Amino acid sequence: MSRHAALLTSLAFVPLTLGLVGVGGDQPPLHELVTLGLAGLLTLAQLMMLLGGRSLAKGVVSVVMLPLLLALASYALPEYWVTLESWDAMSHGLAKGMTLEAWRPALLTTLSLILVAVLIVTHSQSTLGGPLLLIMAVLLSAQGLLDAAGSGAPLLRTAAGLWSTLSLALLLTGLSVAALPGWRLHAAPLRRALVPSLTLVLAVLLLWYHQKNVTERELHGTVAAEARQLGQRFTREVQDHLTAVERFANVWTLFDAPPSQEEWSRQATLYHRDFRYLLNIAFVDPESRLTRVYPPSEINLQVLGARLFDAQPAGREAVSRALFEQRIGRTDVIMLLQGVPGIIHYLPILLDERRTLGAVAMVIGLPMLAETLFSEVDSQHFGLVLSQGGQVLASRTPDTRLAPWQHQAQLDVAGTPLLLSVQPSHARLLQRLPRHPVVTLITGLTLAYLLYLVLHGYTRLARQHRRVRDTNRVLRREIRMRSQLQEEVEWLARHDELTRLPNRRLFMEALEANAVLRPLSVLICDVDHFKRINDHQGHLVGDRYLVHLGQIGRELIESTGGLFARYGGEEFVACLPRVDAVRALEIADTLRRQLLDAELQHHDGQRLTASIGVVTLVDGPLDVAVIMQAADDALYRAKAEGRNRVKAAPPLVIAERA
Structure with missing residues (x-):
């Protein structure tokens, strides 16, 4: 090992130190600190190797491999084998409230660190795949940088942060500088083993990248379709509610006098039970006064007797359309008398073609609507926002980390367009994310490594066979020469050299x-x-x-x-x-x-x-x-x-x- 290699390896502590103390006062996230710590331990192990402490270095590498193999298993094992909740439970055992995603290093960085660990333990020997391990680690790090520089936030974290990547890059540089002189002695056999193996590695990386994008795209489409189905289901429910309200209004056309509170409550109870997001069902007389209301809650009783023309100017046009034009009136999103945003539908109760007994007011409170809508979705795994024209009407955000994907669905609440934004939690998407791209990557890299070992071993055996064959050829030639010499000696012992006669x-x-x-x-x-x-x-x-x-x-x-x-x-x-x-x-x-x-x-x-x-x-x-x-x-x-x-x-x- 050269002094230059030791110097380059020790430089890997620079980004490690900077990352641990934080740059500009920003503390790196836990997974970055874990990555930096593991890279630092591998750097320490390499320095021990340079100084001759191989047993101690192998002990340090063993300590590093434990969390790396756990992280790799969490990426590769399917959800039905080990659930994310189980991984989180194991993480809780290390620190209260800690989750797997909080400490787990990025996928490609995990693989790179494992390859570096194996490279250190095997002393970078070419016979044990040292050149291929180093190049695979470099390719994985480069792929991670490409993913980090790509547009959009990836669902699966594949690349580490700047300081972790820099620390790993310096460590790889030190390893390569230390190993290159020995590899040059076997350049020809290395080329014959490396070319097919690296071709397989590149093919595996391309296949993994393609599978990762396809699976994430399919999952993105599935979650978007679920959001659209949720919006469509609620839109249908609102339409069903309006149809039911029209039947409710038609009931009162059989009466010549306004309903009593008892009659009103008896009929409204049936409708309110089926449509819980209705703030109230009220009767409006021809003077636009609220004379009946259900349910008789405290907030509803406060508006009883109010004249809507005066108390609610924003809904005046809709009330007039029902009372005077005998048509259904609908407000936009307005501030209701109860102090919450909502939408009101006014349905006229006709006595004849000119006279109106009054109108039925169906008051939809948007917070209640959102609550009804949100109750159909797992609130622990989805963030929901109901809005109109950029104005947030209602929202619900879970305690867990949300994924970078946000899906929007248009709601038609009786003619009023609303926007429902659905943002799943990161953990929920990780649970549903297929594992076969990661399995493909791990299996492909393993096969490439085995292919290298086979080809390198075959090349060495072929070279040894050639040497043995050449040695045998020389030996046979030597035997023939010795036999000829022996025959000549024996001939000379019984013949005269001058006359060629027997002696x-x-x-x-x-x-x-x-x-x-x-x-x-x-x-x-x-x-x-x-x-x-x-x-x-x-x-x-x-x-x-x-x-x-x-x-x-x-x-x-x-x-x-x-x-x-x-x-x-x-x-x-x-x-x-x-x-x-x-x-x-x-x-x-x-x-x-x-x-x-x-x-x-x-x-x-x-x-x-x-x-x-x-x-x-x-x-x-x-x-x-x-x-x-x-x-x-x-x-x-x-x-x-x-x-x-x-x-x-x-x-x-x-x-x-x-």
């Missing part, structure tokens, strides 16, 4: 091999005055003459089934099995004459000649010394009698030894 040893072996054959003849041939050739013509000429004599002798002797060998110096010998004395003498004389005819000359022009001694073993055991001595004696006589002649020793009969 004395092989001649002796031939005698031993033919020891039982009779007759057995032996020749000894010696070149006459050979020393003068070397002295006057040089050793090269002498060697050439010897080679020529060897060729003559070999052709002649081997044609008779014998062996012609160089005995030493200018002496040659022949072994002739199954050749009798007469025939041996003829062969020897032929050899003498062929040498004479070869026209090999001395320096003075005389022809090269040879003297030959011949002996034949007729009977008895083989005694090499006796045979060779007899042949040598015959050779001596040939030289003594003038050379260039053949002399035969008497046939040998060697007595058996006792």
Whole structure:
């Protein structure tokens, strides 16, 4: 590990420190503090590795891996396995009131930190996937930055904040600087393993990004459809209520006098029970006075007897339409006499085509309407706002964190357009969010890592096989060379290097091999005055003459089934099995004459000649010394009698030894 790597790694503490103390007085959220803390512990573990404390570093990494694996499990496990409430309950055990989403690091940051932890524990070894782990961590961090820079607020937090990302980036830089020198030594095998693995990683990231967007888009559409259905259901209910109110108004056309309070209460009770959002149902006489009201609550009794033309100018036009024009009148959203915003419908009670007994006033209190509407929705998981023209009429906000998505539905409250805004809680959407994109990402990265290990192992084995094959090839070549050398050594041990004839040893072996054959003849041939050739013509000429004599002798002797060998110096010998004395003498004389005819000359022009001694073993055991001595004696006589002649020793009969 280089000093530069240690320096770069230690720099990761800078963003960690800045993030923990806060910049500009802003305290980072808890999940950012957790991320910074985990990144700082990994930085500490890397420094321990650089200083040689590997056991302690692995202990720190084990501590870091526990919350990271819990966070990863919470992202991947489906809701029906472990519910969000269960995760929150476990979080409550750590700190009262704390939720999973409050402390859990972002998804891509969690994966990056896990990869860094594995990278530190494996000492960035290429055989254990170090290069791929580092590049995957960098790609995940880069993907997180792209998601953070994208438009819109993501439902699932994938990227950490600025200081956490900077701390992780510096840590990755230090790891890469420390590991690159070792990786360069295995550049070719690394490339062969990295290219397919990184291709798979990029494909997995693209697939995860696509699945994440599709699932969030589908969930967004589902929640929007639910909001529209809620608005449509309530609009239908209001329409049903108006139809019922028209029937209620028609009841009083059967009477010629205004209803009594008892009659009014008896009929209104049935309608008010079905439509709880009605503030009251009132009877308005032709003078626009409220003479009957139901329910007789304190707030309603306060307005009893009020003349609407005077007390409620905003609704004067609607009242006049019912009393004088005999048409249904409807106000916009106005402030009611009870002090709350609402909408009033006036339905005329006709006596005949010109006279009006009065009008039925259906007063819809918007707070009560909103309460009725909101009661149909889980108030713990949805934020609701009822508004008109930007004016908030009623709202309900849960205690939990709301999601970044807001859906709006148009309400038609008897002709009055209202806007219902539905904003689900973040926890509710996380519960409904499919987990398969995260599972795809985790599975894909795991498969890419396994693919790298397989390819890298296969590459190493292939390289080792090539080395073994090359070594075997060299070894076989060496064995062949040694065999050839051994054969050559063995050949030289039994042959004469100059004449390529068998030497004395092989001649002796031939005698031993033919020891039982009779007759057995032996020749000894010696070149006459050979020393003068070397002295006057040089050793090269002498060697050439010897080679020529060897060729003559070999052709002649081997044609008779014998062996012609160089005995030493200018002496040659022949072994002739199954050749009798007469025939041996003829062969020897032929050899003498062929040498004479070869026209090999001395320096003075005389022809090269040879003297030959011949002996034949007729009977008895083989005694090499006796045979060779007899042949040598015959050779001596040939030289003594003038050379260039053949002399035969008497046939040998060697007595058996006792």
